[in-house]
Amino acid sequence: MARRNVLITGCSSGIGLALAIKMAKDEQERFKVYATMRNLAKKDALEEAAGHNLGKTLEIKQLDVCDEQSIKTCVNSIPDRRIDVLVSNAGMGLIGPIECQTIDEMKTVMDTNFFGLVRLLKEILPDMKKRKSGHIVIISSVMGIQGILFNDVYAASKFAVEGFCESLAIQALKFKLQLSLIEPGPVVTEFERKVFEDGMKMDLSAADEETADMFTNIYLKNYKQIFQSLGQSAEEVAEHTVKIILAENPPFRHQTNTLYTPMTTLKYADPNGDLPIDIFYKMSPLFIHQGPVLHQGCLLPSFTSFPDVSPAWD
Structure with a gap:
């Protein structure tokens, strides 16, 4: 099997970092990984984890999914612009009562989680169509299927991704492209820690007393326990993702956590x-x-x- 060029977004931490390292360290060297992140000042953890693979099976590049020129520059820097596997992983979370969130905050989540994917595909999909070859892998969420308390906007962004991909998957068949949605449940990462910390600092003055109490004393108080009961590691999700990428006939949807499936x-x-x-x-x-x-x-x-x-x- 020829080595496949893999572009992964959001690799400074969490699932993106774990996946980039796992693929770069593949014993059969089946992948050349282009691990990207918005802010290259955060590349130290990735460089350290990559070790001797850095510059060989793994290269680090700047890419901001909210910036079309950044995406184009990154793709143009890859030989022949050839991306065999695109892993859209970059994303952001938001929890809390909607009365306490600004429209701008909501727009930022949609811009990153949904339009970030759209920008990537506008740049990369045409090349895949011409070659009639390519695998688009999206790190979605079970919250793209089932909304969860106080995750209204985040769930909306993932529902948008799922609906977009359901539509695109039909077109992809015509061009012999593969499209897979990876749907983790709770994952114990820096991403989740930051979401929780932002929730703890949220100004709840705009919410009524009952809603504020529900968020503080139900949701936040049990947040960590839920992750301890159900949470996966980023490495587990990465392992599932690699199996999907290597599958002869990869599924359209794959949930990584059987505990959450019910x-x-x-x-x-x-x-x-x-x-x-x-x-x-x-x-x-x-x-x-x-x-x-x-x-x-x-x-x-x-x-x-x-x-x-x-x-x-x-």
Whole structure:
């Protein structure tokens, strides 16, 4: 198999860094990795992890997904502009009541998570179409399928990505291109730590007392416990992603965390869409009093009157 050029965005930390290193250190040297990040001042961790692979199977380049010229400059610097695998990973989070978030903050999340992907594809997709060869891999989220309490804007950005890719995947077939959405659940990374810290510092004065209490005493108080119960490492997600990239017939969607899968399955168990919303609502108050537990591979509150959702586990 010829060595494939892989461009990965958001490689200064987390999933992007773990994936870049895993692919660069592939024993069969099947990949030449172009690991990119918006701010090259944050490249130290990547350089250290790359070790002797730096400059050989891994090169670090500047790329800001919110800047079309930055994307073009990066792609033009790659020999023959050939990108066999694009991994769109760069993203940002936002949690909290929408009353306490500005429209500009929301726009920034959409600009990075959704339009960042669109900008990448506007530059890279035409070359893939001409070659009739290429694999587009998007690090999405289970929140692109099922919205979660106080993740309204982040979920919206990932829903946009999922809908965009569902549409694009049909066109991709015509050009023999492959498109895969990687959908992690909670991942323990610097990304999540920053999101949590920003949530802790949020000014809640614009929210009513009940909403502020719900965010502080339900969501934030249980944030770390949820990640400890369900969270994966960036390396685990990277391992799943490499398997998808190497697959002969890669799937369109792949969830990396089987513990979380039942949560998203609830959505498909009820065509009306009421079941998951009702269950998440009933779960929330009980986090305060009893805490979450793992039940049948899913995070559920520990109470006995949970409605019958057995079809969701089939």
